[in-house]
Amino acid sequence: MSKVSGNAVDVNLLRRIFRYVTPYRNIFTKSIILTVLLAVLAPLRPWLIQYTVDSYILLNDFRGLVNMSFIMVALLLIQTFVQYYHTFYTNVLGQSVIKDLRITVFNHISALRLKYFDRTPIGQLITRTVSDLETIADIFSEGLIVIVGDILQVVAIIAVMLYTDWELTLIVLIPMPLLMAASYVFKEAIKSAFQEVRTQVANLNTFLQEHISGIRIIQYFARENQEMRKFKKINARHRDAHIQSNWYYSIFFPVVEIISALSIGLLVWYGSKLIIANDISPGVVVSFIMYINMLFRPIRELADKFNTLQMGMVGAERIFKVLDTDEKTENKGILKPETLKGDIEFRNVWFAYNDENWVLKDISFHVKPGxxxxxxxxxxAGKSSVINILNRFYEINKGSVLVDGKDIRDYELNYLRSxxxxxxxxxxxxxxxxxxxxxxxxxxxxxxxxxxxxxxxxxxxxxxxxxxxxxxxxxxxxxxxxxxxxxxxxxxxxxxxxxxxxxxxxxxxxxxxxxxxxxxxxxxxxxxxxxxxxxxxxxxxxxxxxxxxxxxxxxxxxxxxxxxxxxxxxxxxxxxxxxxxxxxxxxx
Ligand SMILES: Nc1ncnc2c1ncn2[C@@H]1O[C@H](COP(=O)(O)OP(=O)(O)O)[C@@H](O)[C@H]1O
Ligand SMILES: [Mg+2]
Structure with missing residues (x-):
């Protein structure tokens, strides 16, 4: 398993991922607009409630209250719609990008020469084209855009709070550094826990894939019990990894609750003082309770989303590594004659799969058409190797292979193979x-x-x-x-x-x-x-x-x-x- 490297935000990597967004520019723009809209709409409801409390409820204005209720229902509906389109478009974006990327990766893999596959486990390539790609989709649906949206929302809410009453805001935000510290610790802990989970999932997959493919051998040799014991062990490690990651959540969430209770406590204490001194209206305290809840949710989830982003980046890194392997059979030949006679000649051919472990040594022969x-x-002895060479599945090291008197490298590759x-x-x-x-x-x-x-x-x-x-x-x-x-x-x-x-x-x-x-x-x-x-x-x-x-x-x-x-x-x-x-x- 390759380790998580570097930062969650690697600019070059992101830029490369975003090249795949270009065809979906429209959807991307829509997602961004909706993200901003969501952030701006968020503080509106608490603000309306504050206004309602102060201007209508406390003044016993029932008609005004009813009117405000309608406005709030309308706002809620708008928010629901925006949220719906936001979720929809970000997912469409993510899935569209990985659909293209997956096709690109498959095309690339198909063209790689056999030598590459001798060294690369098939399971690994399947993981690349399926699960690693999935994590890239999450960059869009759960990672990047949502993080930007959450940060915007936090900024918008704090701005409105400061605007409403900066003093109370600063008091209420005193526990905030605590929350940030807790989030940071959590983020680091959950990162390694997630890596362990992924490793264990990969182990489980590999075991299942091999044992189901090889079920005949297991049954012929009556190895079921032994294999079952191995499987139990792998499953136990898989379970432990999940429990470990869930354990961090079960600590982190209550800690966040305590910190947010601290904030609310400060609010009630200091807010009541201000109300009694007639410095603020009761509506402000009511709205601040809502603001605090709205602040804590995104900050709490930010840790999670950063991990999602990071996973996506790791996935992208791995996939680009596959895309960057340039192990293709060189195709520089241009010969495509109308007909081939089928004359084959090997002239002093030397060939090795690796380095100088010669598998074919100085092979020469001539087969005439027909x-x-x-x-x-x-x-x-090297029989199959002779065949592999003729098709250019593997390249020879010395000598030459001729078809109709011309070097096989001078033929267009697909022409030759067909x-x-x-x-x-x-x-x-x-x-x-x-x-x-x-x-x-x-x-x-x-x-x-x-x-x-x-x-x-x-x-x-x-x-x-x-x-x-x-x-x-x-x-x-x-x-x-x-x-x-x-x-x-x-x-x-x-x-x-x-x-x-x-x-x-x-x-x-x-x-x-x-x-x-x-x-x-x-x-x-x-x-x-x-x-x-x-x-x-x-x-x-x-x-x-x-x-x-x-x-x-x-x-x-x-x-x-x-x-x-x-x-x-x-x-x-x-x-x-x-x-x-x-x-x-x-x-x-
Ligand atoms: N893909 C490969 N990578 C490395 N070595 C290989 C590979 N295929 C075959 N060999 C080695 O090359 C030698 C010749 O193999 P091969 O041509 O398949 O023999 P034959 O077909 O006569 O049984 C063997 O020693 C084998 O281990
Ligand atoms: Mg053979």
């Missing part, structure tokens, strides 16, 4: 319809295209059998589909985009023989007429490849066709005997 290259090798279809090992499905999961909401792809691609891949039949067919709603992460079915859908995804280059991280997920057959067929269909780089586990895929590369700890051990490599009687032959022989016999 050919298939199979990558084999042990787990961690001409390379990548099917990854673990299929991710969104909670959406099958259709939208295939075309990824690209409206240019028609239902006919979908069906044609599905038929080619051989998945049309199984989709048709689902309730609703292509409109069947896939639950989160495709939980309602089998691994094989999900894989087939990812194949249609690639097929429907009809790319020149196909990149496939073949899943090893064991599937039943029928699905296995479907997948084998689908892979063959997908590779037809395309340049393919396939991380192959299935013997059939490997055998039919034009070229096979055996990767070992980031280096090319052997390269050639299936027959060549078998004859070579080296690493591939051993791997083949070890991994594929039994399967080969079974399938032969």
């Amino acid at each position: 050919e298939t290259l199979a990558l084999v090798g042990a787990t961690g 001409h390379i279809a990548t099917v990854l090992q673990d299929v991710f499905l969104f909670s959406d319809t099958i259709g939208n999961n295939i075309n990824l909401n690209n409206q240019e792809i028609s239902r006919e295209d979908l069906v044609r691609a599905a038929m080619e891949v051989g998945a049309h039949q199984f989709i048709e059998k689902l309730p609703g067919g292509y409109d069947y709603d896939v639950m989160e992460r495709g939980a309602t589909l089998s691994a094989g079915q999900a894989q087939l859908i990812s194949f249609i995804r690639a097929m429907v985009y009809d790319p020149q280059i196909l990149v496939l991280d073949e899943a090893t997920a064991s599937v039943d023989t029928e699905t296995e057959e479907l997948i084998r067929h689908a892979i063959n269909k997908l590779m037809e007429g395309r340049t393919s780089i396939v991380i192959a586990h299935r013997l059939s895929t490997i055998q039919n490849a034009d070229k096979i590369i055996v990767l070992d700890r980031g280096e090319i051990r052997e390269m050639g066709s299936h027959q060549q490599l078998l004859k070579f009687n080296g690493y591939y032959k051993r791997l083949y005997d070890l991994q594929f022989n039994s399967e080969g016999i079974a399938k032969a």
Whole structure:
């Protein structure tokens, strides 16, 4: 958890937040006008009451009293309306600003390169785009504008009090420094209490998110009781944090009551003296009681509102930090040729995810248009990394990667990526319809295209059998589909985009023989007429490849066709005997 830094009012930060207010200038202006209006209207009622007491009640003027009552009811109505619009507009303002900001943040995050996500927990990014943003809305609805309004109101009330009777005002305000000191102590205490609450809420969220996502593991291994004990502990800390913050309130509010009683005591004591001496009218004392109440409420709440403001500033700081991370894949290329042939060449490519921990060392190969290259090798050999590089998901450190003889960095990034279809090992499905999961909401792809691609891949039949067919709603992460079915859908995804280059991280997920057959067929269909780089586990895929590369700890051990490599009687032959022989016999 990052700590609360700096002041509640950081001018640069505020200025940056206010840039997002610009489109809502009108609402902002209205909010400010209403704030001032509320502050000015506040002292009016006590003043009217004072006038009523002195000019009508004490003089037994019933008609005048009734008239004044009507005026006060009218004033109350006006105040109610102003208050309503004030609350409404400040909330509209806050929500509008964070709506824009949230879209900006999401857009920004979407464009960040994968390296950033390797280091940033997903939960953290979700917190940024949801709760941290919420605190910014509060700057407008509960923080800044309301604080300004409260201060204005305090100033207006004290001004009217001074104007009415400065001597009495000064006497009555004697306990005020006490109140300010108490508020300050409270503000500091509640700040750390709130931070603790936020930390505990985050812990609770993380625990729940992970354990609900991983519920299968917990149940398979019967870990419910142990996890429950952990959960109880986290909950207890969560409760304690809340109790702590509430405890400060339960001390602070009575203290404020005592201080305000002190003020009223002073008022009664000194005010009566003045009345007896005929220096002031009784109406003044009545109105001062109301003024004092009106003074104490905003000052009491100011501490709270400063915290809200501060939370908003912290939230803003965190969000701007995300917006300031400039970890995007450089997109300076301009090449967008009409057609790609699909010629791929790696020239002395060196690559590391971090520093100089080379994951790929001096890799060179050439795949001609329409050919298939199979990558084999042990787990961690660097097969997936080869794929990640071609799409520029990660940038190489040395050497060059060429497509149709041109460096991939010279192509426009989206152009490059849309001409390379990548099917990854673990299929991710969104909670959406099958259709939208295939075309990824690209409206240019028609239902006919979908069906044609599905038929080619051989998945049309199984989709048709689902309730609703292509409109069947896939639950989160495709939980309602089998691994094989999900894989087939990812194949249609690639097929429907009809790319020149196909990149496939073949899943090893064991599937039943029928699905296995479907997948084998689908892979063959997908590779037809395309340049393919396939991380192959299935013997059939490997055998039919034009070229096979055996990767070992980031280096090319052997390269050639299936027959060549078998004859070579080296690493591939051993791997083949070890991994594929039994399967080969079974399938032969
Ligand atoms: N995102 C990543 N960040 C850092 N290291 C990674 C990342 N992905 C993979 N690696 C490392 O790179 C090496 C090669 O991984 P990978 O290309 O996925 O191997 P393969 O696909 O052959 O199993 C492994 O040592 C792995 O730990
Ligand atoms: Mg891999």
